[in-house]
Each structure stands twice: as structure tokens, then as C-alpha cells.
Amino acid sequence: MAVLIDGKAISSEIKEELKQEVAELKAQGITPCLAVILVGDDSASAIYVRNKKRACEYIGIESRSYELPKETTEQELEKLVRELNEDETVDGILVQLPLPEQIDEEKITGMISPKKDVDGFLPESIGALCIGSEGFRSCTPAGVLELIKRSGYTIEGKECVVVGRSNHVGKPMALLLLEQNGTVTIVHSRTKNLSEITRRADILVVAVGNPKLIQADDVKEGAVVIDVGMNRDENGKLCGDVDFEHVKEKAEAITPVPGGVGPMTIAMLMNNCVEAARKKRRE
Numbered sequence: 001m002a003v004l005i006d007g008k009a010i011s012s013e014i015k016e017e018l019k020q021e022v023a024e025l026k027a028q029g030i031t032p033c034l035a036v037i038l039v040g041d042d043s044a045s046a047i048y049v050r051n052k053k054r055a056c057e058y059i060g061i062e063s064r065s066y067e068l069p070k071e072t073t074e075q076e077l078e079k080l081v082r083e084l085n086e087d088e089t090v091d092g093i094l095v096q097l098p099l100p101e102q103i104d105e106e107k108i109t110g111m112i113s114p115k116k117d118v119d120g121f122l123p124e125s126i127g128a129l130c131i132g133s134e135g136f137r138s139c140t141p142a143g144v145l146e147l148i149k150r151s152g153y154t155i156e157g158k159e160c161v162v163v164g165r166s167n168h169v170g171k172p173m174a175l176l177l178l179e180q181n182g183t184v185t186i187v188h189s190r191t192k193n194l195s196e197i198t199r200r201a202d203i204l205v206v207a208v209g210n211p212k213l214i215q216a217d218d219v220k221e222g223a224v225v226i227d228v229g230m231n232r233d234e235n236g237k238l239c240g241d242v243d244f245e246h247v248k249e250k251a252e253a254i255t256p257v258p259g260g261v262g263p264m265t266i267a268m269l270m271n272n273c274v275e276a277a278r279k280k281r282r283e
């Protein structure tokens, strides 16, 4: 039976560290500030935004909320992002996705200043990760890395397999593991013999959005399995991309869903906000 990697506990640990760091920054007259933009009334987005604002409050980061109606035009949103880019008191800008269909998501997120890209979604941020230079790392993959490291596992020289090649998770995840000197393979929907490759993994990260895609037969005995998926099963119960009940009998360590990767995304967003404020002070 695998060790359970407790994302809730590890994210709490990170939030405590950040709280301490923010207290020190405040003593020097610096209060990190995150601008959060929510357009429309998508209920899942509203919950995510609420949780992000709560985390800010807990850590001592100021959160400035911009809740706009679903009819908001692209021009109106562009104007707001431009103003927030210019605003010296704002350290990070988060535009909650998805945006309503009349708004070009790539155009809006692409306008955020790289200095304030706390989501780590900009081409500049991904490019910086690719060449190993300074820049914001995408929150979910950065959270996965922290889970692995803080659970005592090393990445250097390990066979790392990432299932999924999305711009926000799979691709940056592979780059982060590579930066840690892992031997990295990405598999995806067109991969032949997927199971043959996932079975080689010492570290297996799954991020596809396909309920219980990864079964016990797809996993090597003793692997560390990180499940980024968040789906509903046939009974409406939350489940990941990994068949947890069976894979846990084979893995050395595994993340549950919920309570694994999920809480880490917000913790790493908070980390990026604090980092943005710290960087500004160094300029």
C-alpha cells in the first residue's frame, strides 16, 4: 500500500512559510498585492477565485477583486489589464479562465506584463522555464514539483513520464522535471504503446482530464504517481486520471483526488505573488 502524498498538509506548510515571509516584507513597508479579474458568472470559476482570495487574506497578501459582468467587451478588459500593468501597487495579475466567448483569451492573458504573470502562462514565462532563466513557473506544475520534493523523492536521473501535453500543465511539467535533471518523456493521445512507456516511469505525472485512465497495469511497482486530474466518475464522485484504489497497491507513493495536487496550485500562486513583490523591491 502506497504512502499517501498529502497535498493539503504540504500546501498548508507552504502557506505558513509564506505568511512568515509576508510579515517580514510588511515590516519593510511592502505589502504584496494580487489583482484578481473574474468575468461572468461561471460557478466553478467563482469558487476558484474565492479560494484564491481567501488564501491571500490568510497569508497577508492584499487581493484586489475585479468582478465584471459576462457582457464585458474585449476592449473593456484590455483597458483594465493595461491599467493594472501600469499600477505600481499591483504585483500580480490573475485573469480567471475561461473567459466569455466574445473575448480572445490568448490576447488578454498575453497582455499581462511578464513581471506580473503570477499564473506563469505567458510565452515569456514558459520560454524562461525552457532556457532555465528567471521567470514565473506555472502554478500547477510547480506545485507537483514541490509535492515530489517535500515528500523526500529526488528527480535527478529518474525516468519521469508526463501523460498529457497541455500548455498549462503537461508541457511546463516536462520542462520542470527536465530542469531537475530527470529523464523526461511526454505521452499523449496519439502515443502508441502508452502503457509500455508509463510502466517505465519512476515518477509518473498524469494530467489529461480522463477519469481513471491510468490503471494498475500501466504503473511500475514502486513508482511515485502524481494525479493532476479532477473529474467526476459515473456516480458523480470526484476522481482523478488515475484509478487510485488499484494503483495505490502498486505505487510507492500516490496523490489522492481531491486533496493532492489541487491545494498546491493556490499555494504556488501565492508563492509567485510574494516572489513578484520581492523582485520589485530588488529592481
Ligand code: GUN
Binding pocket: 048, 094, 095, 096, 097, 098, 119, 139, 265
Ligand atoms: N482556471 C482554472 N484554473 C486556472 C488557473 O490556474 N489560472 C487561471 N487564471 N484560470 C484558471
